[in-house]
Amino acid sequence: MESLTQWIQGLLADNTIFTLQTLSYYGEGLVTTVQLVFLSLVIGLVLAVPLAIGRGSKHRWIQLPIFFYCYVFRGTPLLVQLYLIYYGVVFIDGIQDTWLWVILEKPFVPALIAFTLNTAAYTTEIFRGAIKSTARGEIEAARAYGMSWWLMMRRIVLPSAFRRALPAYGNEVIFMLHASAIASVVTIMDLTGAARFVYARFYAPFDAFLFVAAIYLCLTFSILYLFRYLEKRLLVHLKPSGQ
Amino acid sequence: MKIQTILGISLIGATLFAGSANADVRDIRIGVDVPYEPMEFRTPDGELTGFDIELGNALCAEIGIQCEWVVQGWDGIIPGLMARKYDAIMSSMTINDDRRKQVLFSDPYFTPPSAWFAPAASDIEMPYPQTLEGMTIGVQRGTLQDNYVTDNFGDVADVNRYATADDMVLDMDAGRLDIVFLDFPVGKATLIDSKAGDYKVIGEMITEPKEYFGDGFGIAFRQRDEELANAFNEALATLKDNGTYQEIYSDYFEAK
Missing domain, CATH: 3.40.190.10 (Periplasmic binding protein-like II)
Structure with a gap:
């Protein structure tokens, strides 16, 4: 223990980069990144459930617009979407005078909108696949019981679809965390923004980015752990019996 | 004969050496x-x-x-x-x-000096930490203006850092920034000369302290x-x- 503290002290002895000030930038960046990713995932999830149901609808006027939305947001880079929403809206004449400007003025909300729409599109496709792969027998059994469409969705299709979608959705959460690194191009001081600031100020790319990479790794690890726990709890019925 | 060879070799050597010195x-x-x-x-x-x-x-x-x-x-x-x-x-x-x-x-x-630029309608008179409290300041990331603003105004104002000066001007036009801090010739060319009447210089040309402005x-x-x-x-x-x-x-x- 003694030698460990000595080793750390030695490491920090000629450290001019990781001062209390820069560490506070990283700290604020961590908060911003977590807020941004968490909020966009939650809102995206809420949007994705009805969209995924609609995506499988027989009515062309429900299905086609949702297909088109998913196609556009999965078919273009998130960076381009972010630029369009942050810098693009400015070119709508007179937007500065409307109530919209109150929320679009700061970079956080435009970034949140871009991230949410992007993750909602991917999550919609994940859920649609899971809903589509519901065993035919379950649906036929539900019909034989005389369940209405809504009741069948609520009791049979959606609960099992969510469980099947869980591993794929865990991936989407991690992708979203990593995609959030582009938020700093619209002046948000997220984790990557803090790293870029430290990098530019001290000309120390290795220190700045290795440190931030370690933080991202910790975040990814906790997401992995959470999803492993959920899968263990919720997918227990899919395991071979007798174990 | 031998001496001539040695002389010859050293001559070639000297030429080569001179050549490599120039080639730096x-x-x-x-x-x-x-x-x-x-x-x-x-x-x-x-x-x-x-x-x-x-x-x-x-x-x-x-x-x-x-x-x-x-x-x-x-x-x-x-x-x-x-x-x-x-x-x-x-x-x-x-x-x-x-x-x-x-x-x-x-x-x-x-x-060149650095200078503050703000929209023509701005009522900021002098850029002090007190007068810029709660405002949004634009700088280019990693510039000495960034360092100066971060250290002197970072606690009281929001600092928006941009990858290029163009992005910053775009956000200034959009009304997202209250004031920006730039090399004076650059601010003059991009904000004053090319958009007549929209922007003005606030306060004086800044060249001190040397610790920042070099x-x-x-x-x-x-x-x-x-x-x-x-x-x-x-x-x-x-x-x-x-x-x-x-x-x-x-x-x-x-x-x-």
């Missing part, structure tokens, strides 16, 4: 971050131009070498020099102690390329003597 100043690549009008920017047909570019080309011509310009974003411009993507940086880089630890600077070739713009080299730096210093002195420097200067900074 060879054709080079120069890193530059565009746009930063009027120091470095592109004409509508895509040509690089600006005070740095013209002066840099004149310096290379004076030394007698070919120079190629490499465009590189500002926040990676010093690491790019270390990584040998180019051999020099001539991109409105202010000489200061922090940077001296990393790179070798030429003599200063230009000393000693003017210099050309940056890797620490070991001393000969290259000396060659540029000599060429700069020559251009100042023969009037070429003044010609380029008046093209960019004096009213026509």
Whole structure:
């Protein structure tokens, strides 16, 4: 223990980069990144459930617009979407005078909108696949019981679809965390923004980015752990019996 | 016979040695971050131009070498020099102690002040921490203006850091920024000259404290390329003597 503290002290002895000030930038960046990713995932999830149901609808006027939305947001880079929403809206004449400007003025909300729409599109496709792969027998059994469409969705299709979608959705959460690194191009001081600031100020790319990479790794690890726990709890019925 | 051979060999050796000494100043690549009008920017047909570019080309011509310009974003411009993507940086880089630890600077070739710019309707009179409280200040990431604003105003105001000066001007036009802090010639060209009446300078030209604002713009080299730096210093002195420097200067900074 003694030698460990000595080793750390030695490491920090000629450290001019990781001062209390820069560490506070990283700290604020961590908060911003977590807020941004968490909020966009939650809102995206809420949007994705009805969209995924609609995506499988027989009515062309429900299905086609949702297909088109998913196609556009999965078919273009998130960076381009972010630029369009942050810098693009400015070119709508007179937007500065409307109530919209109150929320679009700061970079956080435009970034949140871009991230949410992007993750909602991917999550919609994940859920649609899971809903589509519901065993035919379950649906036929539900019909034989005389369940209405809504009741069948609520009791049979959606609960099992969510469980099947869980591993794929865990991936989407991690992708979203990593995609959030582009938020700093619209002046948000997220984790990557803090790293870029430290990098530019001290000309120390290795220190700045290795440190931030370690933080991202910790975040990814906790997401992995959470999803492993959920899968263990919720997918227990899919395991071979007798174990 | 023997003596002649030895003489011959040493002569060849001496020539080779002399040759290699000259070859230290060879054709080079120069890193530059565009746009930063009027120091470095592109004409509508895509040509690089600006005070740095013209002066840099004149310096290379004076030394007698070919120079190629490499465009590189500002926040990676010093690491790019270390990584040998180019051999020099001539991109409105202010000489200061922090940077001296990393790179070798030429003599200063230009000393511009920094200045605050705000929309014409702004009621800010002097930019003090008290008067800018709660405002949003725009700077380019990693510039000395960024360091100055971060240290002096970072606690009371929001600092928005941009990758390029263009993004910052875009957000200024959009009304997202209350005030920006820039090299004066750049702010004058991009905010005052090209958008008549929309913006104004707030307060005085700022050149102090030296800790932030340094000693003017210099050309940056890797620490070991001393000969290259000396060659540029000599060429700069020559251009100042023969009037070429003044010609380029008046093209960019004096009213026509």
